[in-house]
Amino acid sequence: MAKVLLKDIGQHVGQEVTIRGWLYNHRSSGKIQFLIIRDGTGFIQGVMVKNDVGEEVFSLAQGLTQETSLEVTGHVKEDDRSPWGYELAISGFEIIARAEDYPISLKEHGVDFLLDHRHLWMRTPRQVAIMRVRDSIIRAIRQWLHDNGFCLIDAPILTPAACEGTTTLFETDYFGEKAYLSQSGQLYMEAAAMALGRVYCFGPTFRAEKSKTRRHLIEFWMMEPEMAFVEHDENMDIQEELVKYVISQILEHHKQDLAALERDVSRLEKIPNMKFARITYDEAIDFLREKGHDIKWGDDFGAPDETALASHHEGPVFVEGFPAHIKAFYMKPHADRPDIVLAADLLAPEGYGEIIGGSQRLDDLDLLLKRIKEHKLPQQAFEWYLDLRRYGSVPHSGFGIGLERLVAWICGLDHLREAIPFPRLLNRIYP
């Protein structure tokens, strides 16, 4: 008997097949039972008729519990009324292993309960859809970068110094010396860009953020492209192209998953054909003050500010030209206005906030040294980074895409905790 995966079931209509999976749901009405089975690649409803399978098999099936693993044999039929398109007329089954008292039922559970059971919560259709979209977002980003001449360079996780400010560092002991979990691979990408031109890294990054918001994770994944000879405006052009490509790929290949997530795709569908708005930080502050926000020039945006800015536009919006003192040490100041830097954040629409942070980097040795001192960073740990300015420094730019922020936006999730398989949150490192 052919053992098939549910994703391929359409190729076996009219045949007798065996599927292996887990019992997702079960109901019975008299002489007929309905078993919804999932195998990770899809779902199917199996129909078991007492007269077809006999008394013994039928009553054994009646005792089946949710998430019991099974091998089920049956005849594949097309079924227009089924959300999965097919049905299995069951002729027999075998239990692989029973599941007793599965904690996650099909009713609603509280978030803390679900997070405590993340290892099981993953099995539910909504979480499966999110993980599939996440996988495709990663693939689309890699594909676009590969097609556009970027070389993957892996950055280290254990680092000797801060990249994104010293307040969110995770410290660890490195054989008697202090080391930190990486906040960003950027500085290493700058070295690699001087070697290979266009590079990117993709890996986990760590921020000991004390803030408990729906947009922050302690451990998150970031894609960080870095490009030699690319300046601020072109940096934004590249980000825009990349985001459009990712959205179009997901819309093309994940209609069903987005439908399972009840994502209204009408806003997403416009993105590949629109021009992203670009506003300055100065304009953003004026706009927010007009709207009555309690903010002044020099302040960083809070989540409500980002939401207000983005909701004013149909698509994503770049905010550029931030005050130097609220941004990282490595950003290049504006030529005519040294109080602002050539940095841009890309804000997603629909209240999803900042998905990309990028900038042109400081390529002048003396200025960079001055900034390292101003930020009270240990110069010695940055000597290698300063070397990049000593030996053939060139203009260069890059950006970091927060993967989970992108997943949350595209999938329409309220909170980043669903956008990553095993979220690390303030006060949560289990499971």
Ligand code: NSS
């Ligand atoms: O801090 S960033 O704004 N920028 C950097 O780390 C640069 N070194 C990137 C670069 O130019 N190579 O973070 C970049 C993005 C930001 O826009 C968010 O989308 C995401 O990373 N991000 C986060 N996601 C989840 N949780 C937390 N805590 C978080 N912090 C940043």
